[in-house]
Amino acid sequence: MSALGHYLEEEGIPTIAIALVRPQAERTRPPRALWVPFELGRPFGPPNDPAFQKQVILAALRLLEAKAGGPVLLADFPEDDPREAPDPRWRPPLDAKASGEPLADALITEVAALAAPYTQSCAERGRTTVGLGSLGPAAAAEYVAAWLRGLPPDSPVADLSPILCLRFAVDDLKAYALEAAITSDTRPSSRQLGDWLWNESATGAAIRDLRRQLADSADDRAKLIATMFLVPGLRVTPGG
C-alpha cells in the first residue's frame, strides 16, 4: 500500500506501489504509484493470464527507472481486467434445489456434496486457500451449524475465542465453496461466482442467516464480527 512506500523510501529503498483506489494514492502521495482499474482483490488483474499480469508488473517496475516526475509520481494502467466479463459456459458446481431442510442441515449437506468438485478443482490448480481456521470444511460446517441452531459451542481451537473461530470457519467455508466452483475449462467472473454463492447456495444462505441472528446479539463483539466480517457489504440485503 501507498504509505508503506513512504517509510521504505525514507529508509533508502526505491518503491513502486500498486494503487487500486486512486483518490487514496492522490492523498497519501507515495513516491511512485501505478493506479490499476481492476476490482479490489486483484492488484495484478486477471487470474491465469500471465501475459497480462506481466504487463502490469512491467508498467509498475518501469516507473522505478523514471528520472523525471518525482518525488511524487502517479501513473495509470490503461487496460481493464478481461475477466470482468462473465463466461456463459460456466456452471455452478451443484444443481440448485430447494431442500426444505433447516439451513443448518442444508449447509452440512451442501458441504458434503461439494467435496467432489472441490477436490477436483484443487487437483487442477495444485492448491487451496482453505485453512485459515484449523477445522477443515466438514467440521467448520458443523461448527457454523451449531451457531445457526442457537447453541454457540465452545471454541474447539486453543487460543481462539468462539466468535473468532466462527469467523475463520466462515472464511474457510466461503473459500471452499468458491474453489469448488472454479474449474480449469471456464473463466467465470468474480460476480458470477459471488452471485452463485450468495444468491443460490446453501452456504451463502446459512452465512446470511447467521449474520441476521448475531446482528441482534447482546454480545458486542459477536455483533461486530457478524455485521462486518461475514457477508460482503454489497451482498447485504435489506433483510440481512
Added chain:
Amino acid sequence: MRLEKLPAAQAERYATLECPDFETTPWVEGPPLAGRRVSIVSSAGLVVRGERPFRGREADYRVIPETTPPDQLLCSHISINFDRTGFQEDWSVIFPLDRLRELAAEGTIGSVAATHYSFMGATDPREMEGAARAVAARLKQDNVDAVLLPPV
C-alpha cells in the same frame, strides 16, 4: 478500481477514507531495472500456512520466503469486501512471484529477493511505521533495491 462502477455511497467511502498526511517526499533512485533485486511487500494480510493469521488491525508483518510453494500461501486480510476468487484461482493475482522469476530469467530484472513480506492493509499505516522500518533493514541486508507494493 473504477469507483464509478460502485454504488455511489460506497464509492464515496473509498474516495474519502482517511489517509496519512506525510510532510516529507522521499525519492530514491537506483540502477537500471536489469540490475535490480526485487522484493514484494504486500498489504494483503498474507501468511504462510501454519503461521498465525492476522486477526484484526495488527501492525506487525509476516515473512514469506522465496521458496514458499503456492499451496502454502493464505490471505488473512480481515476485510471481506474485496474479491478473493482471483487469488483462489491463481496466487499471482496478489503475489506475483512466478512473474518476477520469469522477468529475472529473461534478464528484465536482475534478481528476485530471497524474502518477501506482508502487512495487514486495514491497519492504520502510522501504526505500521516501526514494522515498516524493520522490514526496510531486512530488505537492505538482502540487497533489495526495488520493492513492489501490491494492496488488495
